[in-house]
Amino acid sequence: MVKFLHTADWQLGMTRHFLAGEAQARFDGARIDVIRRIGALAVDEGCGFVVVCGDVFESNQVNRQVILRAFEAMGATLQVTFYLLPGNHDPLDASSVYMSPTFTEHKPDNVVVLGDPSPVEAASGVELVPAPWFTKRPLTDLVADVCDLLEDGDAARIVVGHGAIDTLSPDKSNPALISLSTLEERIERGQIHYVALGDRHSTTDEGPTGRVWYSGAPEPTDYDEVRPGNVLVVELETDHIQVQERPIGDWRFLSDERELTSEEDLDNLEEWLDSVDSKERTIVKLALIGQISLAQKARLDRLLEHHSELLAALETWERRSELVVVPDDTDLDKLELSGFAREAAEDLSGLAESGEQAVVARDALALLHRLAGADS
Incomplete structure (x- = not known):
């Protein structure tokens, strides 16, 4: 029996346009910290190695610091070997990060790049069957290609791949789709025993055998991920499999849709935002619809x-937002404006009702309302 960790899609060096200043730095740090937790979990679980199934790096152009910090994190548990598979974000092409001087000169002894489709002995009687990407747009099913090269043997075989399975992809014309039925057929006849996949950031069990899995990303990266933030602890024998999900991520992406028409609706929104835990590690996206007053x-x-x-x-x-601000006479009266200022506010109120300048006019009125301190 062999026990190992399955993870993928670290995407070290990833940036997000909505993160500003120190929030991006914390996001970067979390992606390094989770590597340390993965290594520590492997030690605690008695796992001899970790397979990282593609997209270890966000691109082949990540800066030197990202590589060195990743090595520092993996090197913290030298008794655990990290097997890194090049994926679509970091393919093993002429510009590959895996061939850069920084990578080759500083790589710790417990880091192995799966850059060749030949089987690799990860433990006694255990083989990794890697399907590395050599280009961002392969023209064949890379996993099927490496499995076609396998000869008969007694080893427990772990396929390490990356990419979309054909049953999950809407683009059926993509020649690189991984054939699930072909994998299941090979599993049934005992040629391969577990398929560790990356690319899908949500933890997913595919097929009836329970031996084809996406680990998901260890730290979430977007709102549409269903079960991110996990790694998989796999116990494997040729005739036995046990896969356990282990939550390991710190960050969260939350989205919510709110209809706002009253003070009570605003109270509920405020209560929900107040209730969010670990705010410094949480990214929220709101869809706001409805109709509110200027004061609201x-x-x-x-x-x-x-x-x-x-x-x-x-x-x-x-x-998905469609929030209409409708100023009324009460709003304007609360401003306690007179003369030219009152006339300007009334003009903005008229523009805010409709037309190309409505949104700008509503925002200007809201700002005027705040500056005037009408609701303080």
């Missing part, structure tokens, strides 16, 4: 501004 818009702006300073990021889901 000013309150909403303050609320979002406050929580944007607490959260790692707070985004508005523009494509």
